[in-house]
Amino acid sequence: MNKEKVSFGSIAIELGLTTHEHVMECIMIQNQMRAMGIVPKMIGEIMLDKGFINEDGLRKIIYTQAQKEGRIQISGYKIIQEIGRGAMGMVYKGMQLSLERIVAIKVLSPRFAEDMKYVERFLKEAKSVARLNHQNIVQAIDAGISSGVYYFAMEFVDGPTLSYILRRGGAMDEKRALNIITNIAMALQHFDKYGFVHRDIKPSNIMLTAGGGMAKLCDLGVAKVPVKKEGDESQQNVLVGTPNYISPEQARGEEVDIRSDIYSLGCTFYHAVTGEVPFKSENSMSVVMKHLYELVAPPRDKNSLVSGEINDIILRMLAKNKAERYQKPEELVMALEEALKKQEAAFLQAEEDKNASQQRGKGKFPRVSPRRRGSSKSRRRLK
Known part of the structure; x- marks a missing residue:
């Protein structure tokens, strides 16, 4: 047979x-x-x-x-290898044949491809990303269906997710975390400019380029887009997001705006500098309830190396009342950049102090000319 x-x-x-x-x-x-x-x-x-x-x-x-059999076929692309799996499908490293460039190709799982609700969500992500052009947002390239396979080709980011980094190393160096969060705050600034709300900011949706030089926001599958169409279920105030990073208003199923993303980014920042999520519990519902009603422990209580300034920025991002948070990403970016400048100034000062200390340790003091014997002053004292 x-x-x-x-x-x-x-x-x-x-x-x-x-x-x-x-x-x-x-x-x-x-x-x-x-x-x-x-x-x-x-x-x-x-x-x-x-x-x-x-x-x-x-x-x-x-x-x-x-x-x-490892032979997914998509017209115009060559599949190289599988690089990840998500709730709705697989992600492959591939090559766009027309331009000979490496891309990431997200493929919708066949069990979801039969349900138009999931197909629409999948294609919506591609359309949403295509409308946004920013260095801190993973760029869309192409989307469609080929040989019965729904696919979405996008920019290939040659580095890990923030989630992967945190799982392996726990709390990050504050300066590195600050750089990453500033990048994503800039992405949110671009989101807000065009009326988008991401609704699922979390470490696994933040990609880092090789060497960690730049952070990029990805996965716009549940993003709230600016034009709300009659009967569009994906735009209704359904509960979306991830419990560990969900905002109080999102947890209540209320209308959300960019301040909800600022809260979720605050949870991510908290996780990055402490190595822990803001609230922990045995089950997801309990975590959601804590986001609604429990005050978060200051980051400095979890990690004494967190500076007072970063501690205060995170706590403001995590305010239960959205009116008490940063109201726009621009405000947050300004606060983060100011903190970054202070960090860099402190680093340079520390380097100068270190170099000066090393010079003293080697006995390299400023040269002082020795006084000659029998100077006029000493001769006067002898008379």
Whole structure:
């Protein structure tokens, strides 16, 4: 029995789209066609002709088969390797053949591809990113459907997520964390300029370039876009976000604006400098309730190395009442940049002090000319 037949048929059965009996019947038809000297149809075509599966089912089987065999096909792109998996699908490193450039390709999982709600959310992310052009936002390149596969090609960021860094190393150096958060605050400034709200700011949605030189915001799948259409469920005030980083108003299902993203970025900043999320509990609902009603422990209580200025910035970002937070990303960026200038000035001063100390340790004092014996002053004292 041909390996391709078994593979296609077994996947169809595994996905619950047909039965073993139907698969065997199609294989029998294919063998009969071959015996009669007729070029046989593919198993999928026969199953479609017999009504055992529909077009959506066929696409799902082909996609799953390609995925299992590591040969996802997307027109205009070459898949190089899988680099990540998310709730809704896989992410591949690939090459855009027309420009010979490396890209990241997000592919929607076949189990979600059958539900138009998820397809719309997936394509919405691509359209949202395409409308935003900023160095701290992962750039969109292309999106569509190819060989039954929904895909979204975007800028390839050759570094880890902030989440990965925090899992491996715990609390970050304050200056490094400050640089990352400033980058993302600048991205939010661009978001706000065009009326967007991200609604899911968290470490796993922050990518770092190789060497950690720049941070970029990604995953706009649940972003709130400026134009609200009648009956668009994705724009309704449903509970979206991640419990560890969700704002109080978002947790209540209220209308959200950019101040909600500032709160979530504050949670991320807190996590970066302390190595812990603001609130911890056994279950997600309890964490959400703490965001609503419990005062957060100051970052300095968790990490004494956190400066007073950064401590105060984070606490303002995490104000329960959104009217008490930074009202616009511009305000936050100004506060962060001012803190960054002070950090750099303090670093330079520390370096100068260190160098001066090293020079003293080597005995390199300023040269003073020795007084000659028998100077006029000493001679006067002897008279």
